[in-house]
Amino acid sequence: TATATATATITKQLAAVSVSVSTTIRGTNCNNHNHNHWYHAYNLRLRCYNNSSSNSAKSDADLVVVSIIGPPNAGKSTLFNRLLCKERNKAYRLGSEKKSTKTSQANAKMKELSKARFGSTKGISRVRGGAIVSSTPGTTRDRRESIGRIGPCYFRMLDTAGVDGDRLDAYHKQKTKKPKKQKSQIINSMNHRDHHRDLTLTLTRSMLEQTMEAVRASDLVLLMFDARVGVTSDVTEIARWLRKITHEHVSNHNAHRKVVVLANKLEGDRWAVHDDVDSPILEHLAEASRAGFGEAIPISAEHGEGLTDLAVIVDELTRQKMERLGISSDPTTEEDKNKDKKEEDHVNKPLQLAILGRQNVGKSTLVNALLKQERVITGELAGLTRDAIAVEWSWEGRPVKLVDTAGIRKISQRVHDDSIEDLAVLDAVRAMKVADVAVLVLDAAAGMLQRHELAIADAVVKEGRALVVAANKWDILEDDVSRKEFAEGVSEQIEVRLPMLRRTPVVAMSSLRGDSVEELMPVVFNARDRWQRKISTGLLNRWLLDIVENYPPPLTKGRPTKIKYVVQTKGRPPTFLLFCNVLELPLTYIRFLSKHFQDSFEMFGMEVRFAVKLANEGNPFNTKQTRGGGSGIGGAEARKLRNIALLKSGQKKPTKKRRRRR
Numbered sequence: 001t002a003t004a005t006a007t008a009t010i011t012k013q014l015a016a017v018s019v020s021v022s023t024t025i026r027g028t029n030c031n032n033h034n035h036n037h038w039y040h041a042y043n044l045r046l047r048c049y050n051n052s053s054s055n056s057a058k059s060d061a062d063l064v065v066v067s068i069i070g071p072p073n074a075g076k077s078t079l080f081n082r083l084l085c086k087e088r089n090k091a092y093r094l095g096s097e098k099k100s101t102k103t104s105q106a107n108a109k110m111k112e113l114s115k116a117r118f119g120s121t122k123g124i125s126r127v128r129g130g131a132i133v134s135s136t137p138g139t140t141r142d143r144r145e146s147i148g149r150i151g152p153c154y155f156r157m158l159d160t161a162g163v164d165g166d167r168l169d170a171y172h173k174q175k176t177k178k179p180k181k182q183k184s185q186i187i188n189s190m191n192h193r194d195h196h197r198d199l200t201l202t203l204t205r206s207m208l209e210q211t212m213e214a215v216r217a218s219d220l221v222l223l224m225f226d227a228r229v230g231v232t233s234d235v236t237e238i239a240r241w242l243r244k245i246t247h248e249h250v251s252n253h254n255a256h257r258k259v260v261v262l263a264n265k266l267e268g269d270r271w272a273v274h275d276d277v278d279s280p281i282l283e284h285l286a287e288a289s290r291a292g293f294g295e296a297i298p299i300s301a302e303h304g305e306g307l308t309d310l311a312v313i314v315d316e317l318t319r320q321k322m323e324r325l326g327i328s329s330d331p332t333t334e335e336d337k338n339k340d341k342k343e344e345d346h347v348n349k350p351l352q353l354a355i356l357g358r359q360n361v362g363k364s365t366l367v368n369a370l371l372k373q374e375r376v377i378t379g380e381l382a383g384l385t386r387d388a389i390a391v392e393w394s395w396e397g398r399p400v401k402l403v404d405t406a407g408i409r410k411i412s413q414r415v416h417d418d419s420i421e422d423l424a425v426l427d428a429v430r431a432m433k434v435a436d437v438a439v440l441v442l443d444a445a446a447g448m449l450q451r452h453e454l455a456i457a458d459a460v461v462k463e464g465r466a467l468v469v470a471a472n473k474w475d476i477l478e479d480d481v482s483r484k485e486f487a488e489g490v491s492e493q494i495e496v497r498l499p500m501l502r503r504t505p506v507v508a509m510s511s512l513r514g515d516s517v518e519e520l521m522p523v524v525f526n527a528r529d530r531w532q533r534k535i536s537t538g539l540l541n542r543w544l545l546d547i548v549e550n551y552p553p554p555l556t557k558g559r560p561t562k563i564k565y566v567v568q569t570k571g572r573p574p575t576f577l578l579f580c581n582v583l584e585l586p587l588t589y590i591r592f593l594s595k596h597f598q599d600s601f602e603m604f605g606m607e608v609r610f611a612v613k614l615a616n617e618g619n620p621f622n623t624k625q626t627r628g629g630g631s632g633i634g635g636a637e638a639r640k641l642r643n644i645a646l647l648k649s650g651q652k653k654p655t656k657k658r659r660r661r662r
Helices: 002-032 035-049 076-083 102-117 165-175 183-189 192-216 233-248 280-291 308-325 334-347 363-371 419-433 451-462 483-497 517-531 537-550 587-601 636-649
Strands: 064-069 144-150 153-159 220-226 258-264 351-357 389-395 398-404 437-443 466-472 506-508 563-570 575-580 609-614
Touching: 064 076, 064 192, 064 308, 076 144, 076 153, 076 220, 144 308, 144 389, 153 308, 165 192, 165 233, 192 233, 220 233, 220 308, 233 280, 258 280, 258 308, 351 363, 351 419, 351 451, 351 517, 363 389, 363 398, 363 437, 363 466, 363 517, 419 451, 437 451, 437 517, 451 466, 451 483, 466 483, 466 517, 483 506, 506 517, 537 563, 537 587, 587 609
Parallel strands: 064 153, 064 220, 220 258, 351 398, 351 437, 437 466, 466 506, 575 609
Antiparallel strands: 144 153, 389 398, 563 575
């Protein structure tokens, strides 16, 4: 009875909170909504508190696709980060360097030095795994996809670049323009300014094509604008353009597409209870309703206000899509769903692959060549990629999560007033930390391995990732050297300048022409298999016995060092525990063991970690107590203290009377 009474009380409180919040946010427009709408929002709240999901999709491909479009600086990326599901987008990260031994401290120091070479990003706060947010217009360029959540509803979410009237005009002009000439003819016929303008127009067209692809694949399009500025000509052009492409590209997949207008940057309720009848915010909302997509929903993406109506719309679209696909829409508990997915994720866990390198080395071109589609923006301008774009991909039936990252420059070469590049580097480093394998792309036009590239490779290995080198733009040197000689030359430079990365896999290719790109993925999967390999204890100890007999460890404080046995504690990266009669081994001998281990088990292109533990010198099977032990009354320590006290006082030591046996 008490439980039922408490449940009824909580239900009434939730209903009151739902109605009060909705009335506050809606203000004077709340009378236009019917009672069923708010009852639906109330049911959403109850399901959220009960931890049940309204969509029972079999895979992420069956989820509702929501794209966010609008003019620049409307708050699209802020809303993307607000709706980002932290649980579904998180990735594991290693934390094996937390021990306080001198070896781990030295590794941590070298790791910090590696970070310092390509710049630190301390003091910059942002959502981990989210989109880059900045007040500079045009920050977002590629379309970024993640899993979003609002209440109990999960959906696929797409963040797009800002669209305005000038970009639309430039796009249509370039679309009707004659085909471009060859690159050499353009440079000879135009000056530097015209060539730069042509590259900018190409970038604008690529950004709009990415936005169009996001709209075509969407079930729900969120048209967002700044309500404080109002419905500008850019918003009107976007609405007209959106109606056009919505009616042109109608297929079975997106025939039920819906467009919702969001009025952003409306915090609190002062705009709704304005004393003046001619409130500018209310006029902007009324003008937005004339766009043909219904009434605008006032929200605040930064503070998370006004998302109740959006949750209702997403929930309705989810149920409709589940009915069309024939999937049961019965609410299931998220814990039960996670239990079912754990085994599938363990078997079909995708390969986390990060593409790293300096600017303009061909990282995005390599991603498009692997995917065989124009998924990310490419061009001659340096620094085109900003966000780390993750793409779900399948290579020969094996799942892969491919991440394209921004180019990493030295901190001395960056613009100090531009925080966008620092955020882009931070996103690239985060992608490297959660990857299984990192591909370092090199530029053959440089002629020699750069020191900054060595710093990136060192940071990858110190983080515990597997490294594969892609020597790109081989077509520039194909008249002088063969592809095999080029790969051997790169491998030799790496071994001379960074001996710990000797015999790292190197693949020479040309991502622009597609030459030898197909050879990269077998090498990547081989590196992942070696990286997560688990070796039996017997094989490890036979290897250790052979090494110790030929090359015994040095003395420690004049005492012979004995390594009794070794076990593997984990893979990813390969980590081993040495049981010795000392607390630590010299760092030089540990490096010697790592080198021989790499030669014996082919663990090249990754760090092999050895930790030292003091072995128990006693017999673990001896359960008898030693005589004379203990520190309490009658113990050896207590007797010693009593004897010292008697000697200091000058008294004689009492003699024990022997007992006679009867």
